[in-house]
Amino acid sequence: MSLTDALIALLIAGFALYAIYDEAILPRRNGPTKLRVALRRRHKIDSAIFIVLLLILLWNNIDNHGTQLTTNLLMVLCFMSVWLFWIRSPKLLMKESGLFYGVVWIDYRRIQxxxxxxxGILVMQLEQRRLLIAxxxxxxxERIYTTLVEAR
Incomplete structure (x- = not known):
């Protein structure tokens, strides 16, 4: 296994760990989920550029008769990228005492x-940062507002 294959495998493992954490572990952290809200995707162009670059690498590997392992790893990475960036929907998870925005926990007391x-973008002002929830x-x-009022 070359260094390139090892780096691609490491990236695949990172994507897989993030997917497992986001889909299986995050909804169970900090109590039951009171509200799950689908968010609009951001950075569509960036993710499309990343996927196109991966496809160029895949094509180049096939055209130059690269190793089968590298080809398979690049195909898996392309599939995982499409799934993470285009098929899976980002979400806001609201719990009893806070919310998960992305994978970051935000306690309701921090919302100023x-x-x-x-x-139609909800702007939450925290101590030093703003959250833009689309x-x-x-x-x-309205469901977010109702959940926040019930929590306080």
């Missing part, structure tokens, strides 16, 4: 103010 922008369906904003 909330505003709603004109294009939901897929505008009805979810």
């Amino acid at each position: 103010s909330m505003n709603l922008s004109e294009d 939901v897929k369906q505008l009805d979810d904003l």
Whole structure:
């Protein structure tokens, strides 16, 4: 196994660990999930560029008669990238005492103010940072508000 194959395998393992954590472990952390809200995808162009670059690497490996292991690893990495960036939907998990935005835990006590922008993005102001929560369906904003009011 070459260094390239080892790095690709390491990247695949990292993607797999993130997927397992996001889908299986995160919903069970910090108590039961009260509300699960689908979010809009961001960075579509970046992920598309990454997938296209992987496909170029795959094509180059096949064209130059590279090893079968490298070809298989690149195909698995392409599949996982498509699944993580395009098929899987990002989500907001609201718990009893806080929420998971991405994979970051945010306690409700850290939220100092909330505003709603004109294009339907919920802006939560924390101590030193703003969260921009773009939901897929505008009805979810009311459900988020109701859950936050019940928690306080």
